[in-house]
Amino acid sequence: MVEVYLCKLPHPLQQKELNFLLQGVSQGKKEKVTKLYHLSDKYRTTLGELLVRFLYEEKHPSQPMCTFTQNAYGKPYIKENPASYFNISHSGDWVACAFHDCEVGIDIEEVKEKNEEVAKIAFTSEEYKRIMKEDKEYFYELWACKESYVKAVGKGFAISPDTISIKRNDEGVTFFCEKEEHEIQDFFCQIYDLDGYKLAVCAERARKEEFLPPVVVSFAEILSFLT
Template identity: 35%
Template sequence: MLELIAVYCDRHIDAEQFRRLLELADEAKRARIRKFRRREDAQRLLVADLMVRDLAKRRLRIRNREIRFSRNACGKPFVQNSPRFRYNVSHSGDWVVCVCDEEEVGIDVELVRPIDVKLAERFFHPTEYKQIIEKEGRERWEAFFKLWTLKESYVKAIGTGLRQPLSAFSFELRDDRPEFRSDMLPRHFHFKLYDWAPDYKLAVCAAKKIASQSLTVIGVKTFCDEVCERLAD
């Protein structure tokens, strides 16, 4: 079953709880988190790691200390010896999001902000650039980020990341169920756009159909209180 969780990180975790939560990650992740100068960056990475651990522990029925991560040739992380547990994370602004399922998934969240849409002319498919410039004002930026999150979610799902040219495939925006088009790349995926928070766009890509009610939203304090208890073993 596909699970999609969004944690609203609108406040800092207090120092003592941050220390306790950090101990739930492995040494490599702790070292990486400690390198961040900005507290919010460190917190987002820690929350993302704990989201995956919480889901893996429950779905795989293993202890937190038994979870081991690795990466494929393109750098996509996965849980070792768990071929039926696939996940992906993303964060932007105040939000950290995670999706998991038994088959490959991808996710991307972006804060909508002013941007030079000429980037789309350079990197996107021509039909996508046309969809963007047909809009005016803020709707133009929103169209750009809808397409950007969709494209990111797809390349993350297939495991190539941005090594895959973004112009090699395209989307036609149709409400929350966009249409994917490509003659060469895998097409057995489903996509969904979420407009659940003001000023943010969220896209999910999955091998199976995505239920409209599949998004769970939780505040960072509640998440941290609950996950600290669940992962302690």
Template identity: 25%
Template structure:
């Protein structure tokens, strides 16, 4: 099973986040210290805290975690090579997924300034669709495609090092399918949903027997209380 959790952060204070600061790996503690904006510090802390919550709750792993990184920066759990995770955040949402299957996730907020980036991420086929859409529909289309492409790039372990114009996203028999450099990616499952007004979320996973669970919303307070109860 790939477990998925979403945590809203707008109502969380930085002071409350720092209650769990000691649970962060050393590199993430340093990363928090480099952020100037409060919202960025909260996202960084909540992402790892949410990861720890999932590991304790669903995998019975109650230990201090450390992260290792691939060639292109993809994080993994040191000492647990069979467990894969992905973290994404945008606006007020932080989302974490954990499972035994290689996967990637992305959440994004729809916004108005998308046309300048069309050439950076769209294939010719996608641009031909986008130019026919009204403003709001074009914004949603942009964000929906972006989340698919970034989630797929995370699955590959490339992240933003992947050229998004090599990835073509299409609908086929009520499913989202991906073409990478014009070749259909047959061993990938794509699931997408709208989690709130103007927020789109996508998970891309290797096709396996590991089911993708429902996205569950959990508050930071619930995470904190769960952790304290185990101590």
């Protein structure tokens, strides 16, 4: 099954509370957070790792997670259990993560205005033409799908997004490799609509019925996990 989880940032954000949260993350994550300027970015980045730790320990109570590490392209995995596949994303008020028994990628995007410059470089010519005709939600839907795919593959934007096109039908989303002109068979994507956000989850060797509805983990649960 492809499991999807969400956690909403608290309000107001407080530096003292963030300092407490940072006690529960890896040293590498602490160092990354200190380099961020906005308190909201610090919260999202911290909460992303905490959400994974919280869920992992629920799934593996006898094997607590110890070490986050990452592949050559920056995709995180758990050193002690690399076969426990997960991925993290965050935007606006939400932090999201997905778990699967094969490779998985997730992306959440707050729907704002269309970014025409991004559209020119991230989408195929046919996608770009349609994006310019459709509303802004369509832009973020395609963008979230593409980002979830490159994250699932584990190479990030080392894969140029304009070489992958989106094929959507009643079953969900599949991908087509424009460069090699073939259907991508191993990855399937599901789109979830949140109020003001687009969420896309791409999973290897998964069918539509294996994607579970998102589960919200409260911020209070994360705090309780740390105490």
